[in-house]
Amino acid sequence: QQQQQSVFLDSYGRLLQDDREVTRSELATHAEFKDELWTALTIGEETIVFDITEYDHEGGEKKLEDAGGINATEEYLDAGDDHPPIADVLLEPNIVRIGILVDDPPTTMPSESPSMSEPSMMPSTSEPSK
Numbered sequence: 001q002q003q004q005q006s007v008f009l010d011s012y013g014r015l016l017q018d019d020r021e022v023t024r025s026e027l028a029t030h031a032e033f034k035d036e037l038w039t040a041l042t043i044g045e046e047t048i049v050f051d052i053t054e055y056d057h058e059g060g061e062k063k064l065e066d067a068g069g070i071n072a073t074e075e076y077l078d079a080g081d082d083h084p085p086i087a088d089v090l091l092e093p094n095i096v097r098i099g100i101l102v103d104d105p106p107t108t109m110p111s112e113s114p115s116m117s118e119p120s121m122m123p124s125t126s127e128p129s130k
Contacts (some may be wrong), residue, residue: 020099022049028103031069033061040071042099043087047071047101050069052096071101 022038026047030038037053057064059082067075076083089095 019097021102022099023102023104025104027071028069031065033065033068037064037068038066038068038098040073041076041089042071042073043090047073048090049098049101050089051096051098052094054096055092055095057086059124 009018010053022040025039027040030036030051033053036051038051040047040049042048050062052067055064066072076086090097
């Protein structure tokens with residue numbers, strides 16, 4: 001029995017998929033054109049991860065690669081009038097929305113064993129007082 005997947009199109013007829021969570025470390029692995037080039041931009045309340053591999057930036061591939069693997073919101077906004085409003089990125093035909101950027105899960109430290117220096121854990125070496 002196959003599970004049926006919903007398909008949604010945006011107003012431009014592009015396929016929209018359910019957003020998945022992309023961790024910062026996963027985003028960082030897509031920092032060069034040799035693979036898929038991903039970047040993230042904060043739009044409203046969300047930081048959205050995009051695949052920009054096929055995007056033709058007038059500033060050249062170097063500009064795109066500088067934004068690869070990171071949240072490039074600050075760099076985008078610093079460009080000022082050289083870029084359209086940040087929300088317009090969602091309308092670019094060669095930019096593919098991947099998902100929502102999330103923090104990496106916290107690393108778990110092995111539970112520390114109680115220190116032998118704690119008084120309750122120190123073996124008794126003295127004789128009971130008489």
